[in-house]
Amino acid sequence: MKQRQDCQALDAADALRPLREHFVLPEGVIYLDGNSLGVLPAATEARVQQVIRQEWGTDLIKSWNTAGWMDLPRRIGNKIAWLIGAGEDEVVVADSTSLNLYKVLAAALRIAGEDHPERRVILSERSNFPTDLYIAESLAAQHGYTLKLFDHVDELPGLINAELAVLMLTEVNYRSGYKHDMAGLTRLAHAAGALVIWDLAHSAGAVPVDLKGADADFAIGCGYKYLNGGPGAPAFVWAHPRQVDRFWQPLSGWLGHAAPFQFTPNYTPAPGIGRYICGTPAILSMAALECGVDVFLASEPLGGMPALRRKSIALTELFIELVETRCGIKAAGAQGGFRDLGVRLASPRDAAHRGSQVCLRLESPLQEAGYAVVQALISRGVVGDFRAGDPKQLEATPHILRFGFTPLYLRFTDVFDAVEHLRQVLETSEWRQPQFNSKASVT
Amino acid sequence: MKQRQDCQALDAADALRPLREHFVLPEGVIYLDGNSLGVLPAATEARVQQVIRQEWGTDLIKSWNTAGWMDLPRRIGNKIAWLIGAGEDEVVVADSTSLNLYKVLAAALRIAGEDHPERRVILSERSNFPTDLYIAESLAAQHGYTLKLFDHVDELPGLINAELAVLMLTEVNYRSGYKHDMAGLTRLAHAAGALVIWDLAHSAGAVPVDLKGADADFAIGCGYKYLNGGPGAPAFVWAHPRQVDRFWQPLSGWLGHAAPFQFTPNYTPAPGIGRYICGTPAILSMAALECGVDVFLASEPLGGMPALRRKSIALTELFIELVETRCGIKAAGAQGGFRDLGVRLASPRDAAHRGSQVCLRLESPLQEAGYAVVQALISRGVVGDFRAGDPKQLEATPHILRFGFTPLYLRFTDVFDAVEHLRQVLETSEWRQPQFNSKASVT
Numbered sequence: 001m002k003q004r005q006d007c008q009a010l011d012a013a014d015a016l017r018p019l020r021e022h023f024v025l026p027e028g029v030i031y032l033d034g035n036s037l038g039v040l041p042a043a044t045e046a047r048v049q050q051v052i053r054q055e056w057g058t059d060l061i062k063s064w065n066t067a068g069w070m071d072l073p074r075r076i077g078n079k080i081a082w083l084i085g086a087g088e089d090e091v092v093v094a095d096s097t098s099l100n101l102y103k104v105l106a107a108a109l110r111i112a113g114e115d116h117p118e119r120r121v122i123l124s125e126r127s128n129f130p131t132d133l134y135i136a137e138s139l140a141a142q143h144g145y146t147l148k149l150f151d152h153v154d155e156l157p158g159l160i161n162a163e164l165a166v167l168m169l170t171e172v173n174y175r176s177g178y179k180h181d182m183a184g185l186t187r188l189a190h191a192a193g194a195l196v197i198w199d200l201a202h203s204a205g206a207v208p209v210d211l212k213g214a215d216a217d218f219a220i221g222c223g224y225k226y227l228n229g230g231p232g233a234p235a236f237v238w239a240h241p242r243q244v245d246r247f248w249q250p251l252s253g254w255l256g257h258a259a260p261f262q263f264t265p266n267y268t269p270a271p272g273i274g275r276y277i278c279g280t281p282a283i284l285s286m287a288a289l290e291c292g293v294d295v296f297l298a299s300e301p302l303g304g305m306p307a308l309r310r311k312s313i314a315l316t317e318l319f320i321e322l323v324e325t326r327c328g329i330k331a332a333g334a335q336g337g338f339r340d341l342g343v344r345l346a347s348p349r350d351a352a353h354r355g356s357q358v359c360l361r362l363e364s365p366l367q368e369a370g371y372a373v374v375q376a377l378i379s380r381g382v383v384g385d386f387r388a389g390d391p392k393q394l395e396a397t398p399h400i401l402r403f404g405f406t407p408l409y410l411r412f413t414d415v416f417d418a419v420e421h422l423r424q425v426l427e428t429s430e431w432r433q434p435q436f437n438s439k440a441s442v443t
Numbered sequence: 444m445k446q447r448q449d450c451q452a453l454d455a456a457d458a459l460r461p462l463r464e465h466f467v468l469p470e471g472v473i474y475l476d477g478n479s480l481g482v483l484p485a486a487t488e489a490r491v492q493q494v495i496r497q498e499w500g501t502d503l504i505k506s507w508n509t510a511g512w513m514d515l516p517r518r519i520g521n522k523i524a525w526l527i528g529a530g531e532d533e534v535v536v537a538d539s540t541s542l543n544l545y546k547v548l549a550a551a552l553r554i555a556g557e558d559h560p561e562r563r564v565i566l567s568e569r570s571n572f573p574t575d576l577y578i579a580e581s582l583a584a585q586h587g588y589t590l591k592l593f594d595h596v597d598e599l600p601g602l603i604n605a606e607l608a609v610l611m612l613t614e615v616n617y618r619s620g621y622k623h624d625m626a627g628l629t630r631l632a633h634a635a636g637a638l639v640i641w642d643l644a645h646s647a648g649a650v651p652v653d654l655k656g657a658d659a660d661f662a663i664g665c666g667y668k669y670l671n672g673g674p675g676a677p678a679f680v681w682a683h684p685r686q687v688d689r690f691w692q693p694l695s696g697w698l699g700h701a702a703p704f705q706f707t708p709n710y711t712p713a714p715g716i717g718r719y720i721c722g723t724p725a726i727l728s729m730a731a732l733e734c735g736v737d738v739f740l741a742s743e744p745l746g747g748m749p750a751l752r753r754k755s756i757a758l759t760e761l762f763i764e765l766v767e768t769r770c771g772i773k774a775a776g777a778q779g780g781f782r783d784l785g786v787r788l789a790s791p792r793d794a795a796h797r798g799s800q801v802c803l804r805l806e807s808p809l810q811e812a813g814y815a816v817v818q819a820l821i822s823r824g825v826v827g828d829f830r831a832g833d834p835k836q837l838e839a840t841p842h843i844l845r846f847g848f849t850p851l852y853l854r855f856t857d858v859f860d861a862v863e864h865l866r867q868v869l870e871t872s873e874w875r876q877p878q879f880n881s882k883a884s885v886t
Contacts, residue, residue: 026501033504040500045492048727052491056674057483058469061476061826069674096722098696099542126708131697131722134710138695142585149708224723231499231512231726252581253541254574263830265569265592267577279539279574280667282728283674284491383504387706 001325001335002318002416010318010412016302016311020409022295023228030414030421032384035174035202035357035404038228044291051287072286073255073277079293080227080236083305084200084219085210091238093286094277095251097201097222098131100237103249103276104218105139105168107239108195110247112165113143116193119165122147123194129174132199136168153178156185164194171209172202172355175387175400177347179207179355183214190215195243201225204236205296206312206356206406208305217243226356226406227296229289237276244272253278295408311407312356315415319358319405320345322419327426341426342366346400356405359387361398366426370399375436376425382418444768444778445761445859453761453855459745459754463852465738466671473857473864475827478617478645478800478847481671487734494730515729516698516720522736523670523679526748527643527662528653534681536729537720538694540644540665541574543680546692546719547661548582548611550682551638553690555608556586559636562608565590566637572617575642579611596621599628607637614652615645615798618830618843620790622650622798626657633658638686644668647679648739649755649799649849651748660686669799669849670739672732680719687715696721738851754850755799758858762801762848763788765862770869784869785809789843799848802830804841809869813842818879819868825861 011017024040025031031039055063064070077091084091094100105122112119122136126149133149140147150159160167167189172179182198189196197218203209205226211219217240223233248269254260256275258268269275299308323343324330331338342363348354362369374386384404390397403418425431454460467483468474474482498506507513520534527534537543548565555562565579569592576592583590593602603610610632615622629639640661646652648669654662660683666676691712697703698720701711712718742751766786767773774781785806791797805812817829827847833840846861868874 024496024500026503029503031503037499037504037507039503040495045495045500048491048495049488052483052488052673052731053467056480057467057488060469060472060474060482061480061828062821063674064480095538095542096696098722099538099694102694128708129697130700130703130706130708130710133708134695134697134700137710138691138693142693230495231506232723232729234725235722248581250581250585251542251545252577253539254572254577257573257577260573263573265571265573265576267573267580279541279678280675282677282725284727284731285725286675288495288727378505385504 002322004413004416007318007412007416010314014311014412016299016307016407019295019299019302020411022298023409025409029381029383030418032382032403032405032418034228034406035206035225035402036385037231038225038292038406039409041228041291041295043294044230044288047291048284048288051284069281069283072283072290073281074274076286076290076293077236077273079290079297080204083209083296084204084221084238085212086238087212087241090241090273091236092273092276093223093234093236093289094281095235097199097220097235098135099251099278100220100235100276101132101135101197101199102139103251104197104220104237104239105136105166107243107247107249108166108197108218109139109143109145111243112195116165119163119194120145121163122166122168123159123164124149124168125170125173126151127173127175128170129199129201132168132170153180157188160188160192160194162192164189164192166195166197168197170199170201172207174202175402176359177355177357179353182209182216186214186216202355202357208309211238216240223289223292227289228292230285230292233285233289233292234282237273239273239276249276251278255279255281299408308407312405313351315405315407315410315412316354316356316358317351318412319403319415319419320349322416323360323422326419327423338423341423343422343426346398356407358403358405360401360403362401367394367398369431370401372431372436373422373425374401376431376433377421379436380421380425382421445765447856447859450761450855450859453757457754457855459742459750459850462738462742462745463854465741466852468852472824472826473861475825475846475848475861477671477849478649478668478845479828480674481668481735481849482852484671484734484738486737487673487731490734491727491731494727512724512726515726515733516724517717519729519733519736520679520716522733522740523647526647526652526739527664527681528655529681530655530684533684533716534679535716535720536666536677536679536732537724538678540642540663540678541578542694542721543663543678543719544575544578544640544642545582546694547640547663547680547682548579548609550686550690550692551609551640551661552582552586552588554686555638559608562606562637563588564606565609565611566602566607567592567611568613568616569594570616570618571613572642572644575611575613596623600631603631603635603637605635607632607635609638609640611640613642613644615650617645618845619802620798620800622791622796625652625659629657629659645798645800651752654681659683666732666735670732671735673728673735676728676732676735677725680716682716682719692719694721698723742851751850755848756794758848758850758853758855759797759799759801760794761855762846762858762862763792765859766803766865769862770866781866784866786865786869789841799850801846801848803844803846805844810837810841812874813844815874815879816868817844819874819876820864822879823864823868825864
């Protein structure tokens with residue numbers, strides 16, 4: 001059983017340790033919510049101040065040219081491309097994840113409608129992040145498709161069939177952290193004649209992604225989670241070169257035009273991924289996103305995404321081991337006088353099927369205590385979050401204590417300390433204090 | 444004929460003069476491009492720094508609640524509402540102008556399709572800002588409508604007929620500054636059974652707008668022009684209460700859901716204008732926009748929009764008078780030895796039909812000189828912009844020198860000095876210098 005000094009040794013041997021210096025981290029906080037809102041990069045404040053004071057305040061309108069504002073969607077897109085296995089000039093940053101999904105799903109339905117008009121099904125996962133399902137519901141209704149949802153990955157082979165037009169999945173599930181097999185499912189869908197869209201919201205910057213290697217058709221992703229782009233940072237979008245020029249995407253704003261500054265009354269889409277830009281980009285938020293993405297570029301000499309993934313797995317494995325031995329099923333009778341406090345793993349045990357987060361649930365009689373436990377942890381500086389289960393069937397869909405592990409800045413000792421706080425919160429019943437049971441968290 | 448000392452007297456008597464203190468203006472610049480990118484409010488840098496350092500960097504995920512991030516779209520929407528004659532809780536800030544137009548036009552087509560399925564025409568203006576036309580082109584193609592474009596407002600009575608589903612206009616034309624009669628055209632369209640959408644990109648913060656008084660159906664507008672929200676600031680959207688709940692808008696992202704944090708797989712739109720929110724808002728850009736909008740709230744004790752409009756008209760009238768008498772058609776033989784340098788007005792002469800901008804064109808043989816003249820003015824610190832005409836018919840659609848007049852911070856002496864610079868650039872043929880003739884401006 002690992003002790004704190006073992007974790008100190010792991011930190012001392014961690015080749016990625018210098019990356020922590022690229023962030024501003026609040027004192028006394030162990031932040032395990034980088035899967036929801038990434039932390040502040042050290043470069044961001046000065047960079048945004050420069051945009052505001054010099055580029056906007058002093059240089060004003062000419063900064064669209066001289067400060068490269070107009071080029072930001074493509075420039076940051078190219079920096080994200082190498083994180084997700086996309087090619088040069090195949091990614092742009094624009095709008096939100098929801099809007100980018102609307103663009104690519106609409107385009108995919110146009111392509112499927114031309115190539116296979118008899119296929120009328122969009123398939124996704126019932127536990128997919130809701131915004132993906134809402135966007136798919138809208139497009140399915142508009143274009144006469146049926147949105148089918150599966151509950152378990154075992155159903156997929158039976159559902160990937162001659163009815164399927166588009167398979168639309170989030171690679172890493174936002175609740176459970178379950179990681180789909182991108183290459184295998186893409187192959188399966190293509191073999192059945194369907195197109196595949198991957199939402200990389202919990203993948204980009206968290207796990208190595210190889211879109212071209214997997215031969216995916218479209219992908220989108222989020223800027224404010226593992227990319228540390230700031231609250232509500234713009235999102236990104238990719239289309240495979242074989243698909244990108246086949247149709248317009250419907251959100252045909254002027255900056256997706258082939259020649260926006262000719263101000264012609266008719267729309268001609270830009271060649272390539274540029275047509276996935278819509279309106280004028282929000283420059284302050286774009287500039288902040290670039291600072292987050294640049295930290296990944298700085299990780300390259302230290303091994304880049306493969307090294308980050310190795311550390312991410314080591315962190316989550318350590319977390320699971322410590323939870324199990326100090327307050328979970330292996331605690332009873334363990335050295336150190338620990339006992340089973342009813343904490344159970346709600347993410348896949350096999351790291352190959354897990355993203356960079358770990359979810360826990362609490363066994364009866366504590367199955368309703370999750371919210372209060374998370375609040376008590378936050379008051380101790382251990383920031384995770386709570387996702388409510390289905391109150392009608394808590395066995396099947398339990399309340400979840402969700403913890404994200406960002407290898408860019410988390411230490412092995414942080415993991416140790418977080419588990420020790422969790423153990424103490426449960427051991428002492430601290431979570432029963434009224435201030436931890438008062439109201440629902442928004443995020 | 445007005446002299447500089449007359450302008451100094453006008454400045455001294457200007458009750459709105461204190462508002463200039465709310466902005467950071469670069470030394471030596473007369474900024475006449477606030478209709479394209481508004482200037483930097485004095486409060487913005489510190490406010491955005493606070494968001495980055497404290498709300499994001501230190502408080503992290505909890506700021507969605509404690510710093511009111513989740514409420515920003517509605518809070519800023521309510522501040523914009525009073526500028527445009529909308530009611531409380533009827534406006535939200537979200538996404539871009541293009542995307543908000545997509546939402547409201549899609550909703551309008553759904554309503555028109557139910558109430559008047561035989562009407563298949565969307566009507567707009569050929570010289571409308573292209574993004575509006577591109578979005579309409581996309582939706583017309585998707586839903587089987589014809590997009591008709593008129594060239595002159597005189598055609599409108601003949602085109603507002605029993606075929607018309609939706610009239611979609613930008614109140615103030617981005618090129619000419621022509622200001623449509625919102626109330627009159629809305630009445631005409633309603634009498635013919637059509638719906639009306641107004642794009643307020645060049646209206647909000649520039650001219651008083653009374654959406655409820657005009658009984659409009661939908662409106663959208665821009666945050667980065669007269670509202671001084673920063674480059675690519677988020678846009679706003681309004682729907683009349685009688686229309687807002689009739690249908691979904693199709694960009695059904697999770698923050699437009701009635702209960703986003705219940706994470707249900709099916710979309711239920713929020714009641715009211717909240718359903719026009721889509722994805723997670725870009726908080727840094729939203730915070731900056733609020734600083735711009737707050738200056739208008741500060742203008743209220745000084746007379747608010749009516750007083751700003753009076754000053755705007757006084758500024759544009761002064762500009763036109765000075766141009767005409769110092770380098771235009773009234774210059775020949777005028778006192779002071781001025782001569783006609785070929786500068787002509789390309790905006791309406793009647794202030795009632797003009798927004799807060801003035802466009803000029805150059806007569807033969809200088810009709811191709813506009814770009815270089817604008818560049819020469821910029822090098823003197825007088826920042827306007829150039830909009831190319833139609834090279835095949837420069838008589839009908841000439842090259843335009845475009846100047847925006849923002850009453851929040853411009854002085855009457857600025858107007859005088861700008862005209863004097865224009866006169867000197869033409870008088871001395873300074874614009875012929877090679878550096879002013881080298882390349883096309885992006886914006």
